[in-house]
Each structure stands twice: as structure tokens, then as C-alpha cells.
Amino acid sequence: MDIIVPVKQVPDMERVKFDTEAGRIDRSSASGEINPFDLNALETAVQLKEKLGGTVTTISMGPPQAETSVRDSLARGADRGILLVGKEFAGADTWATSYALAAAIQKLGKWNIIICGEKTVDGDTGQVGPEIAEWLDIPHVAYVSEIRDASESGITVVCEMEADHYGIESPLPTLITVTKDINVPRLPSFADKMKARKAEIEQWGASDLSEFADPTNLGLKGSPTRLNKVVIPSEEGRKGEVFRGSPEDATKKIADALQALGVLGSAK
Amino acid sequence: MVTAEALRGIVGNDWVVTASDQIELYRIDSTPPAMMPKAAENIIVVKPSTAEEISQILKLANQDPTPVYVRGGGTGMAGAAIPTRDGIVISMERFDKIEEIDTRSLMAVAQAGVTLGDLLVAADAQNMSFPPHPGDEGAQLGGLAVCNAGGARAVKFGVMRNYIKGMEVVLPTGEIVTMGGKLLKSNTGLPLMHLIIDSEGILGVVTKVTLRLYPRFPGTATMVISYDDRNDAINTVPAILQAGVIPLAIEYMDREIAELTANYLGMKWPAQQGTAYLIVILSGSNEDEVYSQAEMVAEVCQRFNAVDTLMAERREEQSDILKIRSEVQSAVSPNADSLDTAVPPGDIGTFMAEVDKIAEKYNTKIPVVGHAGDGNLHHILMQEIADRGILDDIKLEIYDLVMKLGGSLTAEHGIGKKSIKLLDRYLDDRQKQISRDIKKAFDPNNILNPDTAIVP
Numbered sequence: 001m002d003i004i005v006p007v008k009q010v011p012d013m014e015r016v017k018f019d020t021e022a023g024r025i026d027r028s029s030a031s032g033e034i035n036p037f038d039l040n041a042l043e044t045a046v047q048l049k050e051k052l053g054g055t056v057t058t059i060s061m062g063p064p065q066a067e068t069s070v071r072d073s074l075a076r077g078a079d080r081g082i083l084l085v086g087k088e089f090a091g092a093d094t095w096a097t098s099y100a101l102a103a104a105i106q107k108l109g110k111w112n113i114i115i116c117g118e119k120t121v122d123g124d125t126g127q128v129g130p131e132i133a134e135w136l137d138i139p140h141v142a143y144v145s146e147i148r149d150a151s152e153s154g155i156t157v158v159c160e161m162e163a164d165h166y167g168i169e170s171p172l173p174t175l176i177t178v179t180k181d182i183n184v185p186r187l188p189s190f191a192d193k194m195k196a197r198k199a200e201i202e203q204w205g206a207s208d209l210s211e212f213a214d215p216t217n218l219g220l221k222g223s224p225t226r227l228n229k230v231v232i233p234s235e236e237g238r239k240g241e242v243f244r245g246s247p248e249d250a251t252k253k254i255a256d257a258l259q260a261l262g263v264l265g266s267a268k
Numbered sequence: 269m270v271t272a273e274a275l276r277g278i279v280g281n282d283w284v285v286t287a288s289d290q291i292e293l294y295r296i297d298s299t300p301p302a303m304m305p306k307a308a309e310n311i312i313v314v315k316p317s318t319a320e321e322i323s324q325i326l327k328l329a330n331q332d333p334t335p336v337y338v339r340g341g342g343t344g345m346a347g348a349a350i351p352t353r354d355g356i357v358i359s360m361e362r363f364d365k366i367e368e369i370d371t372r373s374l375m376a377v378a379q380a381g382v383t384l385g386d387l388l389v390a391a392d393a394q395n396m397s398f399p400p401h402p403g404d405e406g407a408q409l410g411g412l413a414v415c416n417a418g419g420a421r422a423v424k425f426g427v428m429r430n431y432i433k434g435m436e437v438v439l440p441t442g443e444i445v446t447m448g449g450k451l452l453k454s455n456t457g458l459p460l461m462h463l464i465i466d467s468e469g470i471l472g473v474v475t476k477v478t479l480r481l482y483p484r485f486p487g488t489a490t491m492v493i494s495y496d497d498r499n500d501a502i503n504t505v506p507a508i509l510q511a512g513v514i515p516l517a518i519e520y521m522d523r524e525i526a527e528l529t530a531n532y533l534g535m536k537w538p539a540q541q542g543t544a545y546l547i548v549i550l551s552g553s554n555e556d557e558v559y560s561q562a563e564m565v566a567e568v569c570q571r572f573n574a575v576d577t578l579m580a581e582r583r584e585e586q587s588d589i590l591k592i593r594s595e596v597q598s599a600v601s602p603n604a605d606s607l608d609t610a611v612p613p614g615d616i617g618t619f620m621a622e623v624d625k626i627a628e629k630y631n632t633k634i635p636v637v638g639h640a641g642d643g644n645l646h647h648i649l650m651q652e653i654a655d656r657g658i659l660d661d662i663k664l665e666i667y668d669l670v671m672k673l674g675g676s677l678t679a680e681h682g683i684g685k686k687s688i689k690l691l692d693r694y695l696d697d698r699q700k701q702i703s704r705d706i707k708k709a710f711d712p713n714n715i716l717n718p719d720t721a722i723v724p
Contacts, residue, residue, distance in 0.1 A: 012583055015392070033582055072581075187538040187578040187585060190491065190566050197559070242282065 001054035001152065002111045003045040005078065006101050006132065007038040009062050009069040010122045018232045025122070034069045037117025039076070039185040040178050045115050046077035047183065048150055054112070055079045059104050061089050061097060067201050075188035075196035082108075088206035091220030094123070098131030099222060103213035104204060105136065113155065114175040118143055129177035140175040141168050145182050270325075270334040270356060275314045278324045283315040283362075294339055294357045298404070299347040301602050302654060305685040305719075310354035313339075317362040319436060319444045319475040326473070327442035329356060329715045336440075336715050338469050340411030341383060343404040345597065345606065346684025348415065348468045348720050360410055363475060369394045375433060375450040376479045380410025387479070396481040399425045399516060399551075402680070403594060410474040416466035418680035420517040420593060421549060423509075423641035425482070427680065429465050434478030437464060440471070440711035450478055463706065468682050468721040471710040485551035487558040488516075490586040493569045494542025494576040498522065498636070499624075501544040503617040504572040505640045508548070511568050513561045518641030519547040519593050525600065525635050525648070529592050532599035537592060538585075541576040546640065547593055549586070596637045597646070604654035605663065606646050609670045610679035613643040619673055623647060626665045630658050644679035667694070683721045692723045 009032040017029035034042075045056045058073040060066050061084035070081035084100055092100065105114065114136075116129035126142070133140035145165075146158040154171045160179060170176075188196075206215050216222060241257065243250040258264035275284045285291055295307035316322050329336045335355030342349060351357050363381035370377070371394055378387060385405030391398045402417030411417075413435065418427040425431075434448035447461035448454055464471050495501040498520075505518050523543045530537040539545055548565050552558040566577050580586045597606060611619045620636065623645075627634040632653055638645035647666065653659050667677060671694060677683075683691050692700070703722040707714070 014583070036584075184536045186540075187492065187580050190562060190577040190579040193579050193581075194559075194563070 001048055001052040001113065001150070003048060003054065003056045004105055004108065004111050004114045005038065005041050005045045005056060005058045005073070006114070006116055006128070007042065007058050007060045007069055007073055008035045008120050008122075008128075009033065009060060009066040010035045010120055013121050020232045020234070024230060032065060032069065034072055035117055035120045035122075037119060037121070037178070037180065038073075039117075040180055040182050041115045041117045042073055042076050042078065043183045043185040044147065044178050045113075046186075048113070048147070049077070052150065052152075057082065057108065057111070059084065059101060059108075061085075061092070061100055061104075063090075067203075070201050071196045071199065072188075074199050075192045076185070077188075077192075080202070081199070082202045082204055084205075084209075085203050086205040088215060088218050091223060092218065093223035093225035094125050094127040094131060095224055096218055096220075096222035098128045099135055099217050100209065100213060101128070102132045102135035103209040105132065106212040107204075107209060112152070112172045113150075114138075114173075116175065116177045118177045118179050126177070129175060133175040136173075136175070138173050138175060139170050140177070141170055142177045144176045144178045147182070269310075269354060270312075270328050270332050272312050274328060275312060275325065275356070278328070279314055279316050279321050283317075285313040285315070291357070293342070294359065295351065297342045297344045297347060297349045298597065298601075299345050299350070299684070299686055300605055302651075303347070303605050303686050305347045305350050305352050307350050308352055308354045311351050311357055312355075313357045313359055315359045315362055319438050322358060322438045322473050322475060323442045323444055325356065325358060326438060326440060326715070330441060330713050333713055333715060335718050337717055338410070338473050340381065340408035341404065341406045343407040344411060344415060344684060345608070345681040346468075346678070346686040348682055348684035348717065349411070350685060352685060352719055358473065360408060360475075363410070366390045367476070369396060369481070370450060371396060373450045374481045374483070376481055377434075377450075377476065378409055378479070379476055380413070380474045381408050383408055384412060391481055392484065395484045397484045398431070398479065399482055400427065400431065401517075401590060401594065402428060404598075405594075409477050409479070411469075413465055413474050413477050414467055414469045415682050416680070418639065418642065418644065420519055420547075420590065420639060422639060423518055424514045424516045424551070429462065431480045432461070432465055432477055433480055435461050435464065435474055436476035437461075437472040437474050440473075440713075440716040444475075445472075448478065452480070466682070468684060469717040470707055470720050470722070471716070473716070485553070487550075487552040487555045488581075488586065489550050489558050489562060490580045490589050491546075491548040491550070491562060491565060492539050492578040492580070492589060493546045493548065493565075493574045494539045494578075495544045495546075495572070495574055496542055497573065498544035499617065499621055500573045501546050502620045502640060504546060504569055504574070505616055506614045507568045507572065508565055509613065509641065511564050513550075513564050515548045515550050515561070515565070515641065517547065517549040517639070519549075519638070520640035520645070521545045521547065521593060521596070521637045522635045525596055525637050526592060529596045529599035533592065533595055535588060535592060538578055538580075538589065539576065542574075547589060549590070593637070600635070600648050602651065604649045604651050604659050606648050607663070607666060608644070608646055608678045608681040609666065609675055610642065610644040611670060611673045611675035613641065615673050615675075616640060616643050616645070619643075619645065619669070619675070622669050623666055626662060626669070630662055632656075632658075632662075634662075639679075642679065643675070685720050688719070688721075688723060695723065 363379035402419035
């Protein structure tokens with residue numbers, strides 16, 4: 001079973017600062033790391049490899065410093081890591097990102113399953129995984145929380161949509177996106193970390209994908225999405241107020257105050 | 269006894285509580301229930317917001333002699349905060365402001381009711397760090413100060429005492445005094461501030477603390493090292509320090525405790541192999557420095573038969589491991605008792621092996637967690653030991669052993685109200701008398717937290 005796991009480097013979202021006036025993320029304020037959902041995807045892939053044999057390859061598209069995330073994926077069990085890097089890829093929306101990743105996957109040639117995290121914590125769209133499947137014209141199942149069975153011929157998964165659980169069978173090749181419920185990613189061993197630090201990371205530029213990708217569809221040029229404005233909501237702290245009077249009066253005052261804040265409907 | 273009416277005159281009607289259902293939580297702390305002193309019935313809880321209000325309360329309590337107990341986060345494990353006589357409980361919950369994170373002098377100035385968790389967040393937001401992790405993040409700074417809390421991450425930079433640089437204190441007689449400041453050096457007269465640190469709330473009410481901060485470490489990592497034999501794990505600890513690596517923390521945990529705590533928190537303990545674990549937290553000025561320390565640690569562990577070495581670098585993976593370690597006491601509760609002894613770090617292997625012999629002699633098991641790098645182990649005495657009536661015998665054998673090794677009865681939990689008899693057994697008479705004299709000098713009417721920390 002040969003598995004591909006696309007991973008994205010994202011800022012540590014608990015630490016990252018926002019420039020509210022410019023409406024952008026200050027990426028220098030927090031270190032980059034593998035998108036947390038992609039860790040679940042990687043763990044799913046490594047577990048499948050342990051069960052069925054084969055290989056796990058990770059692909060990331062990003063700036064040169066995204067190499068650290070590719071290295072981390074090697075420490076966590078991937079056999080090969082590829083970074084798509086270069087100014088041609090910069091400014092890509094989900095359409096152009098999935099296009100580039102799909103081209104790289106075509107270039108790899110031999111694979112059975114692509115496993116993605118359900119979304120990234122910075123973009124939060126959940127679109128790139130399914131879009132890769134569309135570019136490659138293969139089936140996909142999103143929001144997978146369990147793999148019931150997997151073999152060389154197909155995969156049976158449970159996916160969660162709204163409040164329902166669906167059992168779905170898919171032939172291979174296929175793409176799935178996984179939720180955080182599917183597993184708890186293991187910690188890498190120190191020995192694997194050291195090995196990954198010294199590993200050669202393959203870097204592919206736009207010219208390496210020329211057989212599979214039209215350069216005008218890459219990066220900002222290939223992105224139909226235009227960002228007009230980013231609004232960063234201000235953080236509201238806790239507030240307290242003491243209401244006095246008889247229990248009836250105080251209750252009424254509390255209800256009125258909550259209605260005024262829009263958190264309670266009007267009393268009938 | 270001071271009346272609720274008189275207290276309302278000081279802090280206002282809203283901040284005095286007498287209803288029994290509302291004061292129940294102020295009558296207990298985190299001491300193992302079997303060891304918890306019994307709280308008195310007639311308690312008035314008062315919630316001042318300024319040092320001046322506390323001063324007035326204490327003056328009143330001296331005029332009309334009334335015991336006064338100070339309440340922080342309630343995370344103490346020796347019953348120090350429990351009001352054992354009818355009297356007043358001063359809750360510090362309204363002292364919750366962080367006044368300043370001074371990035372020029374690398375100091376934080378915060379009121380005593382600020383929680384450890386809030387301080388860590390505030391420091392981090394300014395790219396600063398407060399390196400120690402003295403236990404529960406709900407603990408309040410005033411309590412951490414007067415208990416000289418230790419916890420994990422004390423190996424490299426020390427316990428609370430090493431960070432406290434200044435204090436505002438209301439003395440038991442009502443005077444408001446300031447001690448120290450944003451100072452790394454100050455030799456002005458007797459170090460009274462350091463007497464208040466670790467006094468367990470009997471010498472004054474701390475209302476504000478100045479704490480030393482460090483710049484946030486650019487590189488950190490947490491290693492989890494697995495062993496099949498707990499003696500191998502413990503014997504590794506002095507060897508790591510001798511190798512020239514001083515980690516922020518070297519913690520020890522038995523497998524059953526690690527898994528029990530992870531389950532209790534709804535988490536998963538990351539190590540699959542081994543029955544005994546060391547957690548080593550490293551810090552450095554960059555990733556390369558951390559890796560070079562990690563290589564040295566891994567090499568030492570290998571020599572002591574480690575079976576697996578994991579390494580977390582992501583912030584949330586590191587904090588998950590620390591969380592599991594920090595929540596052990598809550599997860600194993602209730603138990604008969606949880607000891608808090610320390611021995612010289614170089615003797616920790618002997619100590620562990622000798623306690624195992626005691627357990628064998630009594631045909632029982634004594635799980636262990638501890639701040640191994642500090643020589644501080646928490647032996648957990650299960651309820652089964654109390655049920656068999658051998659609790660006191662086992663404890664005394666362990667304490668005698670600790671004394672023989674030149675150790676301490678309590679490394680970080682304190683004497684509180686729980687261990688006065690123990691102190692009486694092992695402390696010499698002259699030191700007992702000096703302690704009583706000091707208490708009398710600060711608190712002539714013995715109103716502040718009586719029955720705590722000293723032998724009467």
C-alpha cells in the first residue's frame with residue numbers, strides 16, 4: 001500500500017499574533033509546525049503501512065522554512081518527503097494549491113491512497129483534500145473518523161457528516177480526509193528525529209511539474225480567489241455585573257441585560 | 269470573636285459569606301481526605317480587595333481575638349489553609365490583577381490571587397517565561413510563595429524562593445510592609461521576606477509578589493524515556509546531571525500512575541514500551557543546543573538500559589506530557605497518603621531501592637512519581653495500606669530512612685497542619701523554640717493561621 005500525505009506548515013495558532021489594522025497574520029510571531037489535522041492523517045498512513053506494508057510519502061507546498069515540517073513528517077514515520085517550493089507557487093488559494101499538489105502526485109506515479117487532514121487550522125476551508133481528488137479524477141471521502149478495513153483493492157471507512165455516521169466503501173485509488181477523532185498521533189522517537197534532521201529533502205520547483213501542470217494555473221496567477229479584506233474579531237474579556245432587588249426584579253433585570261446583549265431571545 | 273457585621277463594615281455587604289452551603293469549599297483543600305484536618309463549624313468567609321482592608325480585618329482580629337486563615341487556590345496538600353478553629357477565612361480571590369510584566373527588568377508584579385495559569389499566559393504573551401511549574405495551574409501566587417512551591421521544572425532554576433524578588437505583606441498586627449523589589453541583589457538587614465516564603469501563612473498575608481521572569485526559551489523539547497526496571501530509570505538521574513546537562517526538569521513516573529492519570533484526563537500516555545519513565549524537559553537558546561543536550565541525555569539513558577526514547581517538540585505535545593505529570597495527585601486521589609520526601613539527588617537510587625524493600629516487607633506496592641532531578645519523590649500510599657492498619661508503620665520506616673540519608677520530611681508540600689507530629693518527632697528542641705519565638709515576634713496574639721507549620 002503506497003500512501004501519500006499532503007501536509008501544510010501552519011503557525012502555532014495559540015501563539016500567533018494578528019495585525020488587526022492590516023488584517024493579516026504576523027507569521028514571525030509564532031513558529032511554523034505541521035497542521036495538527038495533518039498529524040492525524042500521517043498517523044493513519046503510518047498505521048496502514050504497518051498493517052499492510054508499502055510506503056508513506058509526504059508532500060508539502062510552502063516557503064523554504066516549510067522544510068522543517070517535511071522533516072517532522074519523516075520523524076513521524078514517512079519514508080520520503082517532498083517540498084514544492086518557489087515563487088511560482090506563492091499566493092495560491094485552495095484551487096491553485098490543490099492543482100499543484102495533484103500535479104506532484106501525478107509525477108510520483110505510483111500510489112494507492114491519499115490521506116489528508118480534514119482542514120488546516122489557518123485556512124479552515126477543508127477544500128484542498130477533495131479538490132485534489134477532483135483534479136486526479138478519483139473518488140474521495142471527507143471527514144473520516146475510522147478505517148474499518150483496508151486492502152489492496154479497497155477501503156471501508158466511517159465518515160461523520162453533521163450528526164450522522166456513514167459507512168462508506170471506496171475502491172482504490174482514493175482520497176480520504178480524516179478528523180482528529182481517528183487517532184492520537186504518536187510521539188516520534190529521538191532516534192527517528194535525529195535521522196530526519198540529517199535526511200535529504202527533495203525540493204521540486206514549478207519546472208519539475210511542467211509535464212503535469214500549466215504554470216499559469218499555479219500560485220497567485222492561477223488563483224481565482226481574491227482577498228478583499230480580512231476582519232479579525234476583537235477578543236471579548238469576561239464581564240460581570242451585580243443585579244440587586246427582589247428575586248423577581250433581579251431575574252427580570254438579568255433577562256433584560258442578556259437580551260440587550262443578544263444572547264437571549266425575548267421572553268413570551 | 270469578630271462578627272460578620274463588623275467585617276461587612278470593612279469590605280461591604282457583598283463580600284462577607286456566612287451561608288454554610290457557600291463556605292463548604294473554603295473548609296477543604298487538596299490534602300488526601302484521610303489526612304485532612306477537620307475544619308471548624310463557625311467560619312466567616314471574607315473577600316477583601318485591598319491590602320488596607322486586610323489590615324483592618326487583622327487589627328480587628330487582634331482586638332477581639334479571632335483566628336484568621338488565608339485562602340488561595342486551595343491546592344495545598346498539607347492542610348495549611350484549613351480553618352481548624354472558629355474564625356475568619358480571608359479569600360484572596362479578588363486579588364487577581366497582574367499589575368505589570370516588565371520586559372526591561374524581566375520581572376512580573378502581580379497580586380497574590382493571580383493563578384499560576386494566568387501568570388504563565390501573561391508572561392508568554394510578552395515573549396517571556398516563568399520557568400517553574402509548581403503543580404496545579406489553579407494555585408495562586410500568594411499560596412505558591414508562602415509554601416515555597418517547587419513542582420516540576422525546578423532542576424535548572426530552582427523553586428519559588430529563587431524567583432520571588434519582592435513582596436507586599438500585611439503583617440498579623442496589621443502593618444502593610446514592602447519587602448525587596450525588582451531586585452536581583454539586596455542584602456538589607458535580615459532577610460525577613462525569605463522567612464515569610466515557606467512560612468505557610470503564619471507570619472503575614474502576602475498581597476502582592478514580584479517574580480523574576482526569563483526570556484522565552486527559543487528552543488525546548490520534552491523527552492519521555494522508557495525503562496523496564498524503575499531502578500535503572502532512577503539511577504540515570506544523577507548520571508544525566510553529572511554528564512553536564514541541567515534540564516529544566518527530570519521527572520519520574522511509574523507506568524500504572526502515568527496511564528491512570530492520562531485516562532483520568534481523557535488523554536493518552538505517549539509511551540508504549542517500558543514500566544517506568546523519566547520525563548526530561550530541555551531548554552536552550554536554539555534548536556541545535558537543545559538537540560545536542562538531547563543527544564547527551566539519550567546516550568546516558570542508553571547506558572542505563574533505556575528501552576525507548578521519545579521526543580516532543582510541538583508546544584501542545586510538550587504541555588500534554590507535563591499536564592499528565594502535573595495532575596497525578598488529583599488522579600490518584602483518594603489514597604491513604606502521599607509522601608513528599610527529598611534526599612540528596614545522588615542518593616535517589618538508594619532511596620528508591622530501600623523503599624521497595626519496605627514495600628516488600630509489608631507485602632504491598634508503593635507507586636512512585638517525583639521530581640527525580642531534585643531528589644524529591646512522592647510515594648503514594650494506597651488505601652489498602654490504611655485498611656490493613658500498617659500506614660503509620662510504613663510511613664515511619666520511610667521517614668527514618670529519609671533522615672538517615674540526610675533528607676527532608678517534606679520537600680515542597682510543607683508541614684501544614686498535617687505533619688506537625690512528624691516535625692515534633694524529628695526536629696530538635698532548640699529549633700522548635702526559635703520557630704515559636706519567631707511566630708510570637710510577628711504575631712503576638714497567635715491569630716494568623718494557628719496550629720500550622722510549627723510545633724506548639
